[in-house]
Amino acid sequence: MAALKYWVWLTTLPGLTNRSKLLLLEHFPSPEDIYYAQPEDLPPVEGLSSSQAALLSDKSTDRAEDVLARCAKGDIFLLTMQDALYPDRLRNIYDPPVPLYGRGRMPLFDEEAAVSVVGTRTCTPYGISAAEELGYQLAKEGAVVVSGLARGIDGASHRGALRAGGFTAAVLGGGVDVVYPAENRRLYEDIAATGVLLSEYPPGTEPMGSHFPVRNRILSGLSLAVLVVEAPERSGALITANTALEQGRDVFAVPGPIDAPNSRGSNRLIRDGAGLVTCGWDILEGYRSRFPHRLRPSPENLPPVPEQDSLPAQRAEESSTAKPEKKETPPALPVLDLTADTAGLTDDQIRILQVLTTDAPLLTDDVAERADLPIRRVLSALTVLEIDGYATQHGARRFVRTVEIRL
Structure with a gap:
């Protein structure tokens, strides 16, 4: 906590740009060293003006202590660039955010096929439909869907990912404790419960128009690719696409009517070389070899099974004469006898064990519905059950029971 105080002190100094903070961190081992450095000890830092260096004379930690108190109260985590969970993808862009605040569960982005879905806020019904369907397909096929929780395309892509039972990340233009726009409150809560909300701005920061173009570099920085669903000629989505190209990311776009302003x-992106997308697998197919255990095509994207009579005659003959293989009987599951002792399990955990099956993975939303429990309590109980070896996860947010129970 003491070390975090100096990170927050540095990153909340009024007037100090993110680039200035990065330059200082290149010259000092830590923010604590910057805090205790005297003006005469400051080395000449290329790109740091004397007026910016003078800001370091403000040694008050009141702002930092207020931010850390908000984090503790609001269940908000803080990642610095020295933390293992801070993604290398983001650390290696030109202007990475020095801190990352978050609510929810931070995934290992470097091990995920993350795709940013962006587009205009003033979208058409076609854009909403395409964004939600593509968000659904991408999540269903194993990708993490990243977007900005804005109205329009952003919100639709998040909803699609959640509908698929997948993981989605929202990068905000204000503090992670500030819901914006208000109409997306329910979506905000769903993402906080099952995905992650991220921002470089401290808790309590109200969204400002200037924040959104700046945060776009984080959207693309976290991702392998950016998908533009619907964007007019002047659009923040095009800024994100250009930033993605500068970061070496792939850019894709959904085609629209040639006479549609949106x-x-x-x-134009497609004309200039962006990949044309009609389904999620158009994007993910190119990353399948890098993430073989993450990405899986939907049945409609699998190659057709050859007809029996199209097999060579020899293979067909071998197939007809071969002896059927003896199927192995799966090993019996261990028995958890709760008739006399609850084994330290809570009522919620026991109820969830009764709902789970041993062969058909259930989505956490379905578990919550069948157990008649709030999703937050279900997620907490499942985490403990998984640690204790009584349940295991199969794919994104799908669980099975690993023991037979006696009640």
Whole structure:
């Protein structure tokens, strides 16, 4: 906590740009060393003006202590660039955010096929439909869907990912404890419960127009690719696409009618070389070899099974004469006898064990519905059950029971 105080002190100094903070961190081992450095000890830092260096004379930690108190109260985590959970993908862009505040569960982004889905807020019904369907497909096929929780395309892509039972990350233009826009409150709560909300701005920061173009570099920085669903000629989504190209990310776009104003920007991206997308697998197929255990095509994207009579005659003959293989009987599951002793399990955990099956993975939402429990309590109980070896996860947010129970 003491070390975090100096990170927050540095990153909340009024007037100090993110780039200035990065330059200082290149010259000092830690923010604590910057805090205790005297003006005469400050080395000449290329790109840091004397007026910016003078800001370091403000040694008050009141702002930092207030931010840390908000984090503790609001169940908000703080990642610094020295933390293992801070993604290398993001650390290696030109202007990475020095801190990352978050609510929810931070995934290992470097091990995920993350795709940012962006587009205009003033979208058409076609754009909403395409964004939700593509968010659903990407999540269903194993990708993490990243977007900005704005109205329009952003919100639709998040909803699609959640509908698929997948993981989605929202990068905000204000503090992670500030819901914006208000109409997305329920979506905000769903993502906080099952995904992650991220921001470089401290808790309590109200969204400002200038924040959104800046946060776009984080959207693309966390991802392998950016998908533009619907964007007019002047659109923040095009800024994200250009930033993605500068970061070496892939850019894709959904085509739209040639006379539709909201599709002029995305159509132009395709004309200039962006990948044309009609389904999620158009994007993910290129990453399958890198993430073989993450990505799986939907049945409609699998190659057709050859007809029996199209097999060579020899293979067909061998197939007809071969002896059927003896199926192995799966080993019996261990028995958890709760008739006399609850084994330290809570009522919630026992109820969830009764709901789970040993062969058909259930989504956490379905578990919550069948157990008649709030999703937050279900997620907490499942975590403990998984640690204790009584349940295991199969894919994104799907669980099975690993023991037979007696009640």
